[in-house]
Amino acid sequence: MNTEEQFLENFIKGERFIRKYKLYLVSFVIIFVLWLIVSFVMDTIKESNVRESNEIYANLLVKNDDKILLDKLKNKNLNLYAIFLMQKLTQNPTNTQILQELNALSENEKIEPLFRNIIALANNDKSIFLKDYAKILEAYVLLGQKKIEEANVLLAQIKPNTPLEKIAKNLKHYQGISQ
Known part of the structure; x- marks a missing residue:
């Protein structure tokens, strides 16, 4: 062919x-x-x-x-609305109307999951994703109350190789807690 x-x-x-x-x-x-x-x-x-x-x-x-x-x-945009409410809450932390609105938003499925956890943390609720951050804040409050041993226990619970590990070490160091 x-x-x-x-x-x-x-x-x-x-x-x-x-x-x-x-x-x-x-x-x-x-x-x-x-x-x-x-x-x-x-x-x-x-x-x-x-x-x-x-x-x-x-x-x-x-x-x-x-x-x-x-x-x-x-x-x-519910997420942007929640950010605005959080900003207003920082200006007036005792405003119960804003706190109630944020509580209602934290249970709304349209809000991003991580942002729901941030709102829960702002309302002093337990947050699943931000538990290490909550431990840092709780330890900071305990250190301010001179409860160094309790703060040390909380700071020791923060997992290594996380971004918050450095903050935990610094809090231990500045309070005279050796590692």
């Missing part, structure tokens, strides 16, 4: 393959194009929501007590 015959034979085989799997190939192309369109639209909507949430948050930082903006932020 010469080259032209081989080329013609391969062309015919390719044509048969395309005829046989035409429906599958067209379906694949259509699904792929639809996926591209949907992902583009979803990304655009998500980006728009993030931009709008950030604008609302920036306006809330200027106008602290605007209830309309606060409700908009709560509806748009």
